[in-house]
Amino acid sequence: MTEKIAVLGAGSWGSTLATVLVENGHDVKLYTNIQAQADELNEKHTNEHYMPGFKYPEKLYATTDLEEAVDGADAILFVVPTKVIRLVAGQLKDILAKTNARPLIIHASKGLEIGTHKRISEIIMEELTERYAKGIVVLSGPSHAEEVAKKDITLITAASNDIEEAEYVQDLFSNNYLRIYTNDDVIGVETGAAFKNVIAIGAGALHGLGYGDDAKAALMTRGLAEIARLGMAFGASPLTFIGLSGVGDLIVTCTSVHSRNWRCGNALGQGKSLDEVVRDMGMVIEGINTCEAAYQLSQQEHIDMPITTAIYNVLFKGADIKEEIADLMGRDSRSEIIGHAKDIRRK
Numbered sequence: 001m002t003e004k005i006a007v008l009g010a011g012s013w014g015s016t017l018a019t020v021l022v023e024n025g026h027d028v029k030l031y032t033n034i035q036a037q038a039d040e041l042n043e044k045h046t047n048e049h050y051m052p053g054f055k056y057p058e059k060l061y062a063t064t065d066l067e068e069a070v071d072g073a074d075a076i077l078f079v080v081p082t083k084v085i086r087l088v089a090g091q092l093k094d095i096l097a098k099t100n101a102r103p104l105i106i107h108a109s110k111g112l113e114i115g116t117h118k119r120i121s122e123i124i125m126e127e128l129t130e131r132y133a134k135g136i137v138v139l140s141g142p143s144h145a146e147e148v149a150k151k152d153i154t155l156i157t158a159a160s161n162d163i164e165e166a167e168y169v170q171d172l173f174s175n176n177y178l179r180i181y182t183n184d185d186v187i188g189v190e191t192g193a194a195f196k197n198v199i200a201i202g203a204g205a206l207h208g209l210g211y212g213d214d215a216k217a218a219l220m221t222r223g224l225a226e227i228a229r230l231g232m233a234f235g236a237s238p239l240t241f242i243g244l245s246g247v248g249d250l251i252v253t254c255t256s257v258h259s260r261n262w263r264c265g266n267a268l269g270q271g272k273s274l275d276e277v278v279r280d281m282g283m284v285i286e287g288i289n290t291c292e293a294a295y296q297l298s299q300q301e302h303i304d305m306p307i308t309t310a311i312y313n314v315l316f317k318g319a320d321i322k323e324e325i326a327d328l329m330g331r332d333s334r335s336e337i338i339g340h341a342k343d344i345r346r347k
């Protein structure tokens, strides 16, 4: 069945997911806030700043008119950076308020809101309320736009409290190169997605400084322990963290040259300043803001997150990366599992 879908955000991921939907036979409108980008997408079928060299399907239509983009949409997909999610959700609410529409909301962004520490589905539903949104589904997992655009094999998760809505999204996006699983653990999927970006900055920094594979595996493993600790404190299932949106996304983001978070860390490790890195990237590096939110949450909830704290010190307090690594290595010895493994097995 052909569905009408509005995609909000024409960066690398939004334009790629819009392409998947067009290729799956849906009627897609892609919203951008920049007229020159809409013109480039409609006339040349390119998006050179975000996806250099990629040719988009001619059927993909871009517009800077949000009202036009969402008119009659069965589903609306948010793929804008976390810091503008509330703004765009508010703009959408004003438009939906003029109609009787109550579309399904999907989001594919990864982060936490600065200040409130809210997850993206919480922000969107706070703005739209059930009055204007039928429900919300999170689309997340190990996926780089550059690889999905080439139709490389990618597996991700559609998470919702309403499993039928997750299955609807599974059907919308599934094809022979993109396989979608469903999950009902929205908190686990969103926290895994947000926090892995912080650890990926650390993985990039290790690479930039010339550390080896053992160090990188250690960071990913102990980073996952921190992600799971914080996520579980908010009600996530531990099992979600060994799934696609947990360890899966952590692996891809901590090892791929496509990752903006990894590249940010790599450049910091090579001695560049954060300001330089942000300026040169020209795309969103979600892990920076999320690191601040994760650090504040760990303090507020009294959750031990030494790696996140070290990355926070480097990003926000100008700490030296090597000194932070030395401090991490000098911490008191402890058990790998909080509590004794044999006691946990008996429970």
Ligand SMILES: NC(=O)C1=CN([C@@H]2O[C@H](COP(=O)(O)OP(=O)(O)OC[C@H]3O[C@@H](n4cnc5c(N)ncnc54)[C@H](OP(=O)(O)O)[C@@H]3O)[C@@H](O)[C@H]2O)C=CC1
Pocket (backbone or CB within 6 Å): 008, 009, 010, 011, 012, 013, 014, 015, 031, 032, 033, 034, 050, 079, 080, 081, 082, 084, 087, 088, 108, 109, 110, 111, 143, 144, 145, 146, 282, 283, 284, 286
């Ligand atoms: N890239 C990827 O492979 C993946 C990304 N994600 C997540 O998707 C989200 C978006 O990432 P990505 O596409 O890569 O980011 P990009 O930096 O590539 O693009 C972000 C886009 O959002 C646009 N934007 C910013 N503010 C607004 C606004 N107020 N209204 C409309 N559009 C706006 C930007 O426009 P402008 O040019 O004006 O800044 C830009 O086109 C992030 O949360 C990211 O973590 C998830 C999985 C994979």
Ligand SMILES: O=C(CO)COP(=O)(O)O
Pocket (backbone or CB within 6 Å): 110, 141, 142, 143, 144, 197, 200, 249, 252, 253, 258, 259, 260, 261, 262, 284, 285, 286
């Ligand atoms: O979320 C992503 C991969 O799953 C994209 O990561 P980056 O934002 O670091 O590029």
